[in-house]
Amino acid sequence: MTATVVEHLMTRLKQIGVTDVFGVPGDFSFALNDAVDNDPDMRWIGCCNELNAAYAADGYARVKGRSALCTTYGVGELSALCGVAGSYTEHLPVIHLVGMPSVSTQKARRIVHHTLGTGNFEAYADMTKPVVAASAILTPENAACQIERCLEAAVARNRPVYMALPQDYADKELAGELVCAPEAPQSDPGTLAAAIDAIAEMIGAAQSAVVLAGYLIARLGLRQVAKGLLTRTGLPFATMFMDKTALDETLPGYIGLYDGRIMNPEVRDFVEGCDCVLNIGALWSDFNTGAFTAKIDPARMIAVMQHEVRVGHATFLDVEMRDVLEGLAKVLPAKPAKVKNPAGLGEPKGAPSDPICPDYLYPRFEKFLREGDIVMAETGTISMGLGFAKMPTGAEFFNQTLWGSIGWATPAAFGAAMAAPKRRTLLFTGEGSHQMTAQDIGQFGRYDLKPIIFCLNNDGYLIERLLCKDPKSSYNDLAPWNYTQLPAAFGMTDWYCAKASTNAELEAVMAKAETCGTGAYIEVVMDQMAASPLAKKLGESIQTLYSK
Amino acid sequence: MTATVVEHLMTRLKQIGVTDVFGVPGDFSFALNDAVDNDPDMRWIGCCNELNAAYAADGYARVKGRSALCTTYGVGELSALCGVAGSYTEHLPVIHLVGMPSVSTQKARRIVHHTLGTGNFEAYADMTKPVVAASAILTPENAACQIERCLEAAVARNRPVYMALPQDYADKELAGELVCAPEAPQSDPGTLAAAIDAIAEMIGAAQSAVVLAGYLIARLGLRQVAKGLLTRTGLPFATMFMDKTALDETLPGYIGLYDGRIMNPEVRDFVEGCDCVLNIGALWSDFNTGAFTAKIDPARMIAVMQHEVRVGHATFLDVEMRDVLEGLAKVLPAKPAKVKNPAGLGEPKGAPSDPICPDYLYPRFEKFLREGDIVMAETGTISMGLGFAKMPTGAEFFNQTLWGSIGWATPAAFGAAMAAPKRRTLLFTGEGSHQMTAQDIGQFGRYDLKPIIFCLNNDGYLIERLLCKDPKSSYNDLAPWNYTQLPAAFGMTDWYCAKASTNAELEAVMAKAETCGTGAYIEVVMDQMAASPLAKKLGESIQTLYSK
Incomplete structure (x- = not known):
C-alpha cells in the first residue's frame, strides 16, 4: 500500500535524522501533530508559544545539525516567523511544518478562523518566502517531489524550509511518483583544482598567514576536516565573535578572538600583520568585525565559503567547502604550530564584599x-x-x-x-x-x-x-x-x-x-x-x- | 523652521488622538523611542516582547478606537507580525512604526545585525504588506505625503498600517510639501438614496424583521447611531459571537446570542423565522455562525457593511455605514420594541463542596x-x-x-x-x-x-x-x-x-x-x-x- 502524504513526510524526516519536533498544536495541524505523537520513533516537544518553539528548534539545530518545527496556520506560523528568519540568517536548517485549512475550505474561500477573511489562503506562505530556502504547499500529487526539493534545500543550503499541508490532504495516498532526492551540490572538478592551486600559491608566497575559523565550519559539520587541515599545516587561527568555538580554543594554533580595533589588540596586530588571511566560513558582519573596524586588504584575503572560494579579487564558483579543505590538507606543507595559546581572562578582580563588577x-x-x-x-x-x-x-x-x-x-x-x-x-x-x-x-x-x-x-x-x-x-x-x-x-x-x-x-x-x-x-x-x-x-x- | 520627519510624525499622531505607544525599544528605532519619550504629551508603554506589545495595542484600540505600536527592524517587527495580522483581520487601526538601519547602510548593502545578510533591506516591509491597509518607508521627501496616506488608510479602513523610518532620516527636515489628508470615503448620494429605499422597502414588506448587530458598529464608533435607529424602530436585535456587546445587552430590543443550530434554539427560531434579517456589520465566519450552521436565505438578508450595502442579491457600493444608518433612522417608521430580554444563565448549579463544573x-x-x-x-x-x-x-x-x-x-x-x-x-x-x-x-x-x-x-x-x-x-x-x-x-x-x-x-x-x-x-x-x-x-x- 502506498503511504499517505503525512506518513511519507514522517518517513523522510526520520531518514534524514529528524525525529524531534518542536511546536504548538492547533486544529489545522492535528494531522501533523498526530503523526508525530503516534510514531514511536518521533517525539513531540511542546513549547509555550511558537516563537519560543522556533528558537528552541534553532538551538537544537546548533547542536544536532538540523531540527523540525510544527505550527498551525496563520497565528502559529506568523508567531514563529522571527525565529525562523533568525535560523535563516544564521544558517540553521529548521524544517517548518504548517497545518493548513482543507482545500475544500480554501476553494470555497470560506471565512474561517486564522484566515485574513479575504479568501487569500496562500498569503502566509508568500510572507514566509524571503526567510526560507524553499517552500511548498503539499498535495497528494506533488508531495513526493516537493518534500525532496525542500529537504534537499534545507540540507544543501543549511537554511530553514517551509512545508504547508492542507488538513484534508494529510491522509490521502501519495499520487505523485516517488523520486530520489535531488543531488547534493558537487564541486566542479576543474574549478576546484584551480581554486586549491590559487590558495596554495597565495599561502606559499606569504611570509605569514593566519586562518579565521568561521561559524560555517561548525554548521556544515566540517570541524574534523578543518581541525585536520590546521593541525597538519600548523597555521595559527583566530575566531571572530559569531565564530567562537567553531574550532576548539584549546587547539595548539589558537591565538584568540579577533574583534577589529575594539578589543584584543594583540590578536588584531597578529591577524592584520599577516600578509595572507584565510577566512574559512566567517561572515563580514557588523558585530563580527568590531563594528567594521576589522581591516584586511581584500588582495591579501582568501575566503572559503559554503559553495564558493574567493582568492584576492578572483571568485571560484561551484566549489564546496569540504572539498576545498580536504584538497588543501593534501597540498599545503606540514608544519608544527608555533603560536602561544591566549591566557584567558585571568583572575577575578575585587574583594569578597564588593558589589559584582x-x-x-x-x-x-x-x-x-x-x-x-x-x-x-x-x-x-x-x-x-x-x-x-x-x-x-x-x-x-x-x-x-x-x-x-x-x-x-x-x-x-x-x-x-x-x-x-x-x-x-x-x-x-x-x-x-x-x-x-x-x-x-x-x-x-x-x-x-x-x-x-x-x-x-x-x-x-x-x-x-x-x-x-x-x-x-x-x-x-x-x-x-x-x-x-x-x-x-x-x-x-x-x-x-x-x-x-x-x-x-x-x-x-x-x-x-x-x-x-x-x-x-x-x-x-x-x-x-x-x-x-x-x-x-x-x-x-x-x-x-x-x-x- | 520646518519640522523633522520624526517630529512631524509625532505631531500627526497626536492630532488624530494617538498619544500612547506600545513597544519594545531597539537601536535602529531609538529616534522613534526618543521622540515618544521626550514628548510630554506622549507616553511610551513598554512590553516584555513585541508580540505582546502588538496584542496590547490591539486591546487598547478595541477600547479607544486606535493605537500605536513601535518596534525595531527585523527581529522586532517580525515578532509583532501575528499580532498586527490579528488587528487586520479584526478591523483595528494599529499604527505600526518601525525603525530601520540608515540609508547609507542600506545603500552599501552592509551586513548589519537584524538583516538577512542578503542586502535586501525591504524584505520585512514586503512581508508585512498582506496584513496592513497601507505601508511606507519614510524619507524626508515623501514623509509628509506618505504619513497622510497611511494615517488616512488606518482611519478610513479601520486596519493597521506600517511606517518604517531609516534612522538617519528621522532628524532630517521634511523636504516634501505638506499636504492635507486624503479625503475620507464619502457615500455616493444617488447610491445612498437608492440603498436606503431598497432597505426600507424590504423591511416595510416584511411581516417580521430582526437586526444582527455586528462588531463593525463598535469598531466604527457607531454605537449611538445604531442604538438610535433600533430604539426608534423597535426592531429586535441579536448578536453573534464576535459581535457580543456591539450594542448593550440591556437595550429593550435585545433577544440574545445567535449561534446557528448549535446554541440558543429560541434565538435561532426567532432570527431564522423572520422574513427579513438586517445585518449591520457582522461577519459570516465559522465561529461567528455556529460553524456555518446559521442559515439565512440571502434573498431575505440585508447587509450594511463599512463601505457597502447588500439588499438581497443587489450590492450598493460606495455607501458608508454611518450614512445608511442615519438615513434609515429617518425613513423607517417609529415603533416600540416588543420582545423580551433574555434571562441570562440563571443560578449556578452544584453543591458548595462539589468540584467546579x-x-x-x-x-x-x-x-x-x-x-x-x-x-x-x-x-x-x-x-x-x-x-x-x-x-x-x-x-x-x-x-x-x-x-x-x-x-x-x-x-x-x-x-x-x-x-x-x-x-x-x-x-x-x-x-x-x-x-x-x-x-x-x-x-x-x-x-x-x-x-x-x-x-x-x-x-x-x-x-x-x-x-x-x-x-x-x-x-x-x-x-x-x-x-x-x-x-x-x-x-x-x-x-x-x-x-x-x-x-x-x-x-x-x-x-x-x-x-x-x-x-x-x-x-x-x-x-x-x-x-x-x-x-x-x-x-x-x-x-x-x-x-x-
Missing part, C-alpha cells in the same frame, strides 16, 4: 566552564563579556550575532539541552532579554533537564542604555520581576534558586549551583551601568558620534 | 460582572462559556473570534486597561493560552493597574482535546505551572492570589477578589474535560465526523 564576573564565569559545556549566550552585554572567556575543550559557545533577536537564548538553551541532555547546558542572559521568553524555562523541568541559568539583572536594557542618547530614557526600564521565583512558578519547585549581589555571594551560589544536582537559577544583580568591556567601548564610540 | 462556573461569572466592565475573553472553552452570559450596561466583551490567536487576551487585557484605567478590567483565560504571553501581567503592576484575572486550569489545551482525535494526545499537555505564584514573580507582591477547586472556594475567592483593592489572580482548577456547553457541542459534532 564585570572585572570579577566574567573571569569567574570563565573558571566555571567545563569541557563539553553548551554555553548559550544571549545578545547583549553578557555575551559581549563572556565571548572573551577562553572555552574548554569540546565546549560550544552559541550566540545569535547576526540576527541578534533578544529573547532567543532562553528557549534556544532548552532546545540545545534537548539535543544533548547528557551535556551540561549553561544559559547566560540579561534580564531584559529573558523577560521576552522566560516562560519556556518551564520546559526544562517538564523534560527533566538540569540547566544552570545565569540571569544578569541590571535594571533595564543595558546595551541600549549604552547605545542610546540618554541612558535614563524610560523605554529602557523593565517591570521589576523577582527572578528567583520564576522556576517555582513555572513548576520547578526543587531547583536551586539564588540571588547574588556581592562577589562572596556569587562564589557561594556558583559553588552550590555546580553541586546541587537539580536545575539552578542564579540572579546576578549588578549596577545599572556595569557593562562588559566590549559593550562599554561600543557605547563610548557611539557617544562620541552623538557629541559631534 | 461549567454549570456552576459560567452562571457565577455572569453574576460577577458589573456595569462598564472590560471583559477580555480568550479564545477557547472559557470564552465559549462566557459568551452566553448576559452582560450589564456598558460592559464590553472582547474576543478574537476570527483571528483566534491564543495568548492574545492576556496582553490585550493590559492594553485595554491602559486605555481605560478607571474601568474594571477582567481577564478570562485558559491556562494554555495564558502560558503563551503570561509574562506581561507584570505590566499591570508596573503601571498601577488592578485587573482581576481568572486563569482556568484544566491541565492542557481543552478545546484541542475536544477537537482532535484522541483527547489524551501528549501534544495537548502543558508544563505544570504554579499559576498563583506568577504575580509575585512578575513583581506584584501585593496582589490577591488564590486557587479554587470547589464551588465554595470559588465563592470565597471571588468575594475577596472583588474587595481586595489590589490586582487579583484566581486560578480556577477544573477537570481535564470540563468544557462549556458550546465547546462540548463543537467537540461532539467533530467526533461524529471522525467516527464516520
